Amino acid sequence: MTDAKALALLQKGEQEALEVFIDRYSAYVGSIVNSVLQGSMSRADLEEVTADVFVTLWKRADALVPLNLKGYLSRTARSLALRKLRERKRELPLEDDILILPEDALIEKLDRRERDRLVREAVLSLPQPDREIFLRFYYYCQSIPVIAEKMRMNPSTVKTRLRRGREKLRQQLTGFECLKGDG
Numbered sequence: 001m002t003d004a005k006a007l008a009l010l011q012k013g014e015q016e017a018l019e020v021f022i023d024r025y026s027a028y029v030g031s032i033v034n035s036v037l038q039g040s041m042s043r044a045d046l047e048e049v050t051a052d053v054f055v056t057l058w059k060r061a062d063a064l065v066p067l068n069l070k071g072y073l074s075r076t077a078r079s080l081a082l083r084k085l086r087e088r089k090r091e092l093p094l095e096d097d098i099l100i101l102p103e104d105a106l107i108e109k110l111d112r113r114e115r116d117r118l119v120r121e122a123v124l125s126l127p128q129p130d131r132e133i134f135l136r137f138y139y140y141c142q143s144i145p146v147i148a149e150k151m152r153m154n155p156s157t158v159k160t161r162l163r164r165g166r167e168k169l170r171q172q173l174t175g176f177e178c179l180k181g182d183g
Contacts, residue, residue, distance in 0.1 A: 004066035011061045018058050025070070029053045029077045036081035039146040040136075041088070049084050053077045088141060122172045126165055133158055134165045 001020055009017035033049045053076050057064075064072055123134055129151060136142040136150070137158075144162075148155040 002066075003069050007061065007064060007066050007069060010058065011064075018054060021057060022054050025073055026050060026054075028070070029073055032074055032077040033081045036078055037085065039143060040141045041084065045084060049080050050077070052080050056080070118173060119169070122169050125172070126168060129153075130161050130165045130168075133161050137162055 001017075003021075003024075006017045006020045010021070030046065030050045033046055033053070037046060037049070053073060056076050057073065124131065126134055133147055133151065136147045137144070142150070144155050144158050147153070148158045151158070
């Protein structure tokens with residue numbers, strides 16, 4: 001079945017036509033999504049974004065032209081993958097248990113924005129390459145092997161730098177808390 005014929009059936013609401021596109025283009029769409037996400041998310045996230053591309057194809061089939069189909073899938077895959085990255089960036093990139101600070105009523109009164117700003121400033125104050133490793137791991141959710149490969153480092157070096165980075169952040173943020181408590 002040609003893309004044109006499958007698209008015509010898809011525009012009529014034929015689900016079998018969607019399966020044709022999934023079979024034909026899922027590897028193509030998946031490779032685009034994977035190249036945008038660059039190992040920063042789980043396989044389930046990659047599959048979710050890929051599936052979302054085909055859901056979008058289903059919903060917008062009426063507006064598509066067969067000659068532009070592959071380009072449409074490519075643009076949609078990139079767009080949805082970038083959206084997924086932006087959504088992930090909006091979340092606090094640090095796990096709650098990484099920066100365990102002593103209990104203090106004053107630090108608890110700081111609003112979330114202020115705490116986020118303090119954490120962001122502390123992370124950005126890390127020296128290179130520690131800052132880049134930290135951001136890749138916690139902000140972009142890249143695995144240690146991916147970071148090691150991209151930065152041409154040994155994985156054990158990446159682990160050590162992450163551990164030292166967490167300790168530096170803990171010291172900086174605990175120091176801030178002590179200053180706020182004294183004032």
